[in-house]
Amino acid sequence: MSSPAHITILRHGETPLTGLFCGSSDPELTDAGWASLVERTKDGGWDQVITSPLKRCHAFAETLKIPFSVDPRLREMDFGAWEGKSTEEVWAADQKALTAFWDDPTANPAPGGEPWAVMCARTAEAFEDVARAAQGQRLLLLTHAGVMRSLLVTQIGLPFAAAWKVTLPTAAVLEMTAHPDPENETFHVQLTALKGDG
Numbered sequence: 001m002s003s004p005a006h007i008t009i010l011r012h013g014e015t016p017l018t019g020l021f022c023g024s025s026d027p028e029l030t031d032a033g034w035a036s037l038v039e040r041t042k043d044g045g046w047d048q049v050i051t052s053p054l055k056r057c058h059a060f061a062e063t064l065k066i067p068f069s070v071d072p073r074l075r076e077m078d079f080g081a082w083e084g085k086s087t088e089e090v091w092a093a094d095q096k097a098l099t100a101f102w103d104d105p106t107a108n109p110a111p112g113g114e115p116w117a118v119m120c121a122r123t124a125e126a127f128e129d130v131a132r133a134a135q136g137q138r139l140l141l142l143t144h145a146g147v148m149r150s151l152l153v154t155q156i157g158l159p160f161a162a163a164w165k166v167t168l169p170t171a172a173v174l175e176m177t178a179h180p181d182p183e184n185e186t187f188h189v190q191l192t193a194l195k196g197d198g
Helices: 029-042 055-061 087-093 095-103 116-133 145-156
Strands: 004-009 048-051 068-070 138-143 174-183 186-195
Touching: 004 116, 004 145, 029 055, 048 055, 055 138, 087 095, 116 138, 116 145, 116 174, 116 186, 145 174, 145 186
Parallel strands: 004 138, 048 068, 048 138
Antiparallel strands: 004 174, 174 186
């Protein structure tokens, strides 16, 4: 019987755009953001790292001295015309569009942005490919809050509304275990930990 994959999913640290719509934008980490990732990863023990291609993840992954690869499917949702704007700015400009996005970001993505269902499909595919290739290993996925929420929906089965209410500050951690099911080539995924601040 195959061994499970133990997967740590780590959100990047603070950037100058933290608190704004920041998906396809590509800021670097602040000093505090970098330090928070150093703290989160100090105990290590992973066999490999798989990172989003965006600098706020990729630049730190390169420093960990662990074999790493880049998976573009782990990038954040693209917020289109809202990139770099605050919730207050978007609300003032188009309250109706923002409310519709919060209610159903698949049917009502940000103008020019990526629908939620499209992101969920790509991140689920990435997670399942990673879990399949890493049975018996400990992996670190360095990624984004939107990706983490999408995996709570597709892998853990949280309802969409509940996943969007989960607080995932910078440097937050989800721990998941993916047990292979040889009969249908799927996985039984368990959420074993969620760590926020501190």
